[in-house]
Structures are given as C-alpha cells and as structure tokens.
Amino acid sequence: MTGHAIPSVLRAEKINKYFTDPVSFHVLKDVSLEIKKGEFVSIMGKSGCGKSTLLYVLSTMDTNYSGKLYLDNRLLTGQGGEALASIRNEYIGFIFQFHYLLPEFSVVRNVMLPGLKLGLKSAEEVYQDAMEKLRLLGIANQAEKLASRISGGQKQRVAIARSLINSPKLIMADEPTGNLDSKNADNVFHLLRDLSHQEGLSLLVVTHDQDFANQTDRIITMEDGRIMSTA
Amino acid sequence: MMNWSVILSISRTHLLSRMKQTIIAALGVTFGIGTFIILVSFMTGLNGLLDGLILDRTPHVHIFNEIKPSKRQPVHFFDPYDDSFNLIHSVKPKFRGEKINNALPLMELLKSDDRVKGITPAVKAQVFYSAGMLELNGLLNGVNVMEEERLFNLEDYIFEGIPKVLHQTSNGILIGKGVAKKLSLTVGDNVQVISSKGDLFQLKIVGFYQSGLAEIDNVQSYVNLKTAQQILGEGDSYITSLNVKLHDLEEAPRMARQIERGYDLTAIDINEANAQFETGTTIRNLITYAVSITLLIVAGFGIYNILNMLIYEKMNDIAILKATGFSGRDVKYIFIIQALLIGLSGGVLGLIFGYFVSLLIDHTPFVTEALPTITTFPVNWNPMYYIIGIAFALASTFLAGYLPASRAEQIDPVEIIRGQ
Ligand SMILES: Nc1ncnc2c1ncn2[C@@H]1O[C@H](COP(=O)(O)OP(=O)(O)OP(=O)(O)O)[C@@H](O)[C@H]1O
Ligand SMILES: [Mg+2]
Numbered sequence: 001m002t003g004h005a006i007p008s009v010l011r012a013e014k015i016n017k018y019f020t021d022p023v024s025f026h027v028l029k030d031v032s033l034e035i036k037k038g039e040f041v042s043i044m045g046k047s048g049c050g051k052s053t054l055l056y057v058l059s060t061m062d063t064n065y066s067g068k069l070y071l072d073n074r075l076l077t078g079q080g081g082e083a084l085a086s087i088r089n090e091y092i093g094f095i096f097q098f099h100y101l102l103p104e105f106s107v108v109r110n111v112m113l114p115g116l117k118l119g120l121k122s123a124e125e126v127y128q129d130a131m132e133k134l135r136l137l138g139i140a141n142q143a144e145k146l147a148s149r150i151s152g153g154q155k156q157r158v159a160i161a162r163s164l165i166n167s168p169k170l171i172m173a174d175e176p177t178g179n180l181d182s183k184n185a186d187n188v189f190h191l192l193r194d195l196s197h198q199e200g201l202s203l204l205v206v207t208h209d210q211d212f213a214n215q216t217d218r219i220i221t222m223e224d225g226r227i228m229s230t231a
Numbered sequence: 232m233m234n235w236s237v238i239l240s241i242s243r244t245h246l247l248s249r250m251k252q253t254i255i256a257a258l259g260v261t262f263g264i265g266t267f268i269i270l271v272s273f274m275t276g277l278n279g280l281l282d283g284l285i286l287d288r289t290p291h292v293h294i295f296n297e298i299k300p301s302k303r304q305p306v307h308f309f310d311p312y313d314d315s316f317n318l319i320h321s322v323k324p325k326f327r328g329e330k331i332n333n334a335l336p337l338m339e340l341l342k343s344d345d346r347v348k349g350i351t352p353a354v355k356a357q358v359f360y361s362a363g364m365l366e367l368n369g370l371l372n373g374v375n376v377m378e379e380e381r382l383f384n385l386e387d388y389i390f391e392g393i394p395k396v397l398h399q400t401s402n403g404i405l406i407g408k409g410v411a412k413k414l415s416l417t418v419g420d421n422v423q424v425i426s427s428k429g430d431l432f433q434l435k436i437v438g439f440y441q442s443g444l445a446e447i448d449n450v451q452s453y454v455n456l457k458t459a460q461q462i463l464g465e466g467d468s469y470i471t472s473l474n475v476k477l478h479d480l481e482e483a484p485r486m487a488r489q490i491e492r493g494y495d496l497t498a499i500d501i502n503e504a505n506a507q508f509e510t511g512t513t514i515r516n517l518i519t520y521a522v523s524i525t526l527l528i529v530a531g532f533g534i535y536n537i538l539n540m541l542i543y544e545k546m547n548d549i550a551i552l553k554a555t556g557f558s559g560r561d562v563k564y565i566f567i568i569q570a571l572l573i574g575l576s577g578g579v580l581g582l583i584f585g586y587f588v589s590l591l592i593d594h595t596p597f598v599t600e601a602l603p604t605i606t607t608f609p610v611n612w613n614p615m616y617y618i619i620g621i622a623f624a625l626a627s628t629f630l631a632g633y634l635p636a637s638r639a640e641q642i643d644p645v646e647i648i649r650g651q
Binding site for chain 1: 234236237240241244245248547548550551552553554555556557558559560561644645648649
C-alpha cells in the first residue's frame with residue numbers, strides 16, 4: 001500500500017468458518033477482502049455459496065469464526081458482545097433482505113431507535129435526523145404510520161433510512177432489492193450509489209441481480225465458500 | 232453504556248401493544264398484593280385487638296405470695312439423710328397469709344429499675360355482695376385506680392363512669408356488670424358488702440366494670456386500695472399483689488426469675504400466663520404470609536408465561552435490536568423492565584384495592600359481648616405493610632421476568648435473520 005492509498009474501512013484476513021450441525025461443513029474458506037472508504041462493492045455467487053454467512057461475520061453479528069476482522073484498522077476479532085454491539089450501532093448499518101422493522105413502532109420511531117441507543121444527540125435532534133433521512137428516501141409522509149401498515153417497498157426504504165441514522169462508515173445489505181419490483185429496485189440502487197458517492201459511505205451488497213452488480217465499483221464473486229475474484 | 236429512556240420506551244410500547252395480556256398479568260399481581268394487604272391488615276388488626284385484650288391489661292410480671300408447700304422439708308435439713316431417697320407423704324403448706332412482706336419498700340426498689348415502666352399494688356378481698364336476703368360471692372380488687380388506668384387501660388372496661396370518679400370517692404365501687412345486673416343496681420345506688428370476717432360496708436356505685444368474660448364480671452369489682460384494706464381490717468402496708476409493667480415485654484421472664492430468686496415470692500411473667508397467646512399470633516402471621524406468597528407465586532408464573540410467550544413472538548424484534556446495536560444486556564433489561572412495570576402497576580392497583588377493602592372491613596359492624604369496646608372489625612393501618620406489599624410485587628415480578636429476559640439476552644440474531 002502506498003501513502004496515497006484510500007484508507008480501508010473493512011478488512012478481513014483468512015476468515016474460516018465451519019458449521020458443525022448436523023454435519024461438519026466448511027462454509028467459509030480462507031476469505032480475505034478489503035473495502036475502501038467510499039467504495040460500492042457487490043458480492044455475487046450461487047445460492048448456498050456462503051454470501052449471507054460471510055456478511056454476518058463481517059457485520060460482527062456472528063463471532064464464531066477464525067481469522068481476523070478489522071474496522072478502520074481496529075481489530076474486531078475477539079471483542080466482547082457488548083463492545084461489538086456498540087460498534088455495530090455507531091459504525092455499521094445493516095439492511096436485510098426482508099424488511100425487518102419493529103411492527104409496533106411508528107416508521108419514524110423505527111428509524112430513530114439506533115440513534116437513541118447511540119445517545120449522542122437529544123431525542124429531538126434524532127427525530128429531526130430521522131425525518132431528514134425519510135425525506136431523502138421520499139417517505140416522510142409515512143413517518144407517523146405504524147411500521148406494519150406500509151407497503152413492502154416503503155418498508156425497505158425505512159430500513160435504509162434506519163441504517164443511515166448514525167451516519168455509519170459502512171452499510172451492508174443482503175439482497176436489498178430481492179423483494180422489490182424492478183422500478184423500486186432501481187430506486188434503491190440509485191439511492192445507495194448516491195450515498196456512496198456523496199457521503200463517502202462504503203457499501204457492501206450481496207445481490208443476485210447482474211445488472212445491479214455491473215453498476216457497482218467492484219464485484220466479488222464467491223463459489224463454495226471461497227472468493228474467486230475481486231475485480 | 233445504558234440508555235434507559237430508549238429501553239423504557241421500547242418496554243412501554245411492547246406492553247401497550249399487548250394491552251390484554253399486560254392487563255391479565257398485572258391483575259394477577261393485583262390480586263396477590265391486594266389479598267396480602269387485606270389479610271395482613273385484618274390479621275394484625277386482630278392480633279392488635281387481642282394484644283389489647285390480653286397484653287394491655289395483663290401485668291408483665293405479676294408478683295404475689297402463693298400458698299404452697301416448702302421445697303425444703305424438715306428431712307432435708309438433716310445431713311445423715313442427704314444421700315438417701317426421702318419419701319414424704321401428705322405435705323401440707325404452712326399458712327403465711329397472702330400478704331407480701333415489705334411490699335412498699337419492694338415497690339420503691341422495683342420502681343427505680345430502668346426496665347420498669349410502672350408498678351401498681353393491689354389488694355384482693357373476698358366478700359359477699361348483699362341485697363336483702365341474697366348474698367353473692369364476690370371479689371373486691373383494691374387498686375390505685377389512676378395508676379391502673381395509666382398502665383393497664385382500666386378505662387376501656389369501665390362503663391357509665393370514669394376511673395377518676397372512683398379515685399375521688401373514697402367509698403366508691405366500680406361494680407362488675409354481672410353483679411349489677413343480678414342485683415338490679417345502677418350507678419349512684421349503694422351496695423352492701425360483707426367481709427369474710429362478717430363486717431358490713433356500704434359502698435357507692437360510681438360505674439360498671441365489664442371485662443367481657445362473664446365469669447369475671449359476675450364476681451369482680453374495683454375499689455380503692457384503701458377501701459379494700461379497710462374491709463380486710465388491715466393497714467396501709469397490706470398488699471397482696473404487685474403488678475409490674477415493663478418498657479420491653481421481652482424482659483418479663485428474666486425479671487420474674489430475678490424477683491423469685493431475690494425474694495420469697497412467686498412472680499409470673501406474661502409469657503407464662505399467656506403461653507397459648509403467642510402461638511396464636513405466630514400462626515395468624517404464618518397464614519397471612521403463606522397465602523400471600525402462594526398467590527404471588529401463582530401471579531409470578533402467569534408473568535413468566537406471558538413474558539416467555541412475548542419473547543417468542545418478539546424474536547424478530549430482538550434480532551433487529553441486536554443487529555442495530557442494542558446489546559444482549561439492553562434486550563434483557565427491556566424485558567425485565569416490562570416485568571417490573573407489570574409488577575409496579577399491578578402492585579399499586581393491588582395496594583389501592585387492598586386499601587379500599589380494608590376500609591370496608593374497618594367499617595363493618597362487629598359487636599360481641601366478649602369485646603365490649605369493639606364496634607367494628609379491627610384493621611391495622613400500618614403503612615409498612617404497603618411498602619412490604621409493593622416490594623413483594625416488584626421482587627416476585629423481577630424473579631418471574633428474569634429467566635425469560637435472560638433467554639432473550641442469549642438469542643442469536645443471526646439465527647433469526649437466517650431463519651426468514
Ligand atoms: N445454521 C446452519 N447450519 C448448518 N449449515 C448452514 C446453516 N446456515 C447455512 N448453512 C449452510 O451454509 C451454506 C451457506 O449458506 P448461506 O446462507 O451463507 O448461503 P447464501 O450464499 O447466502 O445463499 P442464498 O443466495 O441462497 O442466500 C449453505 O450451504 C447452507 O446450507
Ligand atoms: Mg443469503
């Protein structure tokens with residue numbers, strides 16, 4: 001690496017993971033990768049090759065692996081659950097394939113929760129931030145509705161707004177457009193790309209959509225738990 | 232870092248969105264705590280009543296001169312028979328009279344003891360109440376009536392008169408209600424009593440005495456100490472019993488033993504006199520706590536079940552919270568707080584419920600011959616029970632919530648997210 005190199009946000013070194021139940025199964029094999037600041041990276045690969053599993057490891061939710069994981073050159077591997085939770089809260093946004101929202105909370109409350117947990121700003125400021133994110137995603141008019149009372153596409157955008165609330169360094173998404181029609185999928189894609197370019201946000205997105213992947217900065221291809229190419 | 236306001240708001244939303252289950256869980260606690268308050272207020276009220284009935288008027292130490300055979304018979308004074316097994320038949324007590332020797336100095340001595348709250352002398356005189364041809368067996372209790380009132384609440388058992396009047400009327404008598412009824416006597420009338428020596432005395436009725444126990448009320452009357460001494464033809468120093476009231480009841484047995492050892496007298500402490508009484512109190516307390524704890528355990532299982540179900544339903548929420556940066560501990564507190572909120576609201580409701588039912592009991596008429604001064608059921612309004620009640624509610628719901636909450640803490644978000 002040269003002095004001019006763009007700093008890395010996330011770095012994984014020789015990640016190996018096994019499932020032991022029901023039979024021992026080597027699901028991630030020597031996975032090493034690096035995501036730089038402001039990079040928009042997609043991961044592709046056949047169903048069952050280990051993409052989701054990798055994403056859970058990279059997001060710090062799954063700690064049952066060997067190898068090393070760094071965020072901003074800070075070693076995450078071996079840290080306690082409490083510390084990892086607060087790192088996720090502050091630095092990592094996660095968008096699931098299914099629009100995981102808390103159904104009994106209002107849309108804006110859902111967006112606010114990680115911000116309230118972080119506790120750096122007052123509830124009023126977090127509310128303003130949340131409204132701004134919802135506006136950015138074009139669903140500010142749904143803010144006070146219950147999260148269980150909006151459409152699938154709207155839910156997905158709420159989830160994106162939530163992932164942005166603490167201005168993370170990195171957003172990971174597992175097939176964020178898998179559930180959306182092509183128009184909505186396109187919207188989501190443009191949104192993510194704009195964020196990446198404008199705010200210097202790094203993005204790591206698992207997708208099956210070749211068109212989507214082609215428009216990202218870089219595609220990582222996986223096969224049977226191994227990274228085949230990172231071009 | 233804990234962020235209580237978020238945790239609290241999440242707990243609240245969970246509870247409010249499941250209003251029905253929340254209410255059912257809280258009502259369980261309400262029922263447990265309410266029952267506890269009602270039971271404990273009523274039971275201890277009853278205890279207090281019986282305390283008043285027995286403890287207040289029973290001397291803590293009752294000193295008198297008992298007629299009994301000497302422990303050491305003449306043969307014991309004869310050394311050669313020391314090692315032998317002596318059988319003595321037909322032992323007779325020596326008559327010493329009922330008088331306590333040196334009663335007045337003894338009284339002064341006991342009064343100077345720190346443990347003693349007060350001491351009253353008494354003279355018991357066997358008499359006959361006479362009315363025309365009729366003669367009724369009777370017992371005059373000669374007392375220092377003002378002291379008796381101060382230490383043993385004599386006033387509670389006096390009707391149509393007050394102790395002070397007796398104090399001011401040298402030949403007055405507070406006559407047993409049963410006696411008065413038999414002889415058709417009212418306040419202001421005179422009654423004649425005949426002493427055991429056959430002397431006749433005129434006494435003026437200044438009030439009625441009613442203990443609630445017919446056997447006593449048919450026989451016993453109160454007169455001034457002086458009157459009793461005169462009837463017996465004795466002087467000022469003639470005292471047949473001393474009644475001691477202590478600051479601390481627990482000291483009674485020790486004090487009684489000391490007096491028996493120091494003087495040739497019999498001293499009965501209140502525990503000996505009312506051995507069965509303590510047992511009753513203990514059993515009532517036991518029942519109160521056993522029933523309340525049982526109800527709270529049942530309520531606790533209800534809460535445990537409901538929270539377990541809630542956590543099962545809320546798997547997704549838990550996974551999302553954890554994925555977005557809430558720690559396992561945060562999640563655990565979210566559910567513990569829900570349990571505590573159920574405990575708090577149910578508990579407070581239970582206190583209110585218990586309070587009003589107790590109020591109802593307190594106003595329910597309860598009239599019995601045996602307890603002349605009681606008009607309604609007794610209730611103890613000690614605020615301590617309300618504090619214990621709410622502490623009970625919080626402790627039991629905390630215990631019930633702890634296990635499910637710890638389970639929520641352990642839930643692996645990856646498993647849930649993958650499971651979709
Ligand atoms: N809990 C588990 N226990 C055992 N094996 C598992 C478990 N979870 C996943 N696997 C296996 O690990 C492999 C990788 O699963 P993963 O979900 O990462 O695949 P994926 O690449 O995300 O697939 P898809 O594109 O269908 O989402 C699969 O073969 C799957 O059967
Ligand atoms: Mg997957």
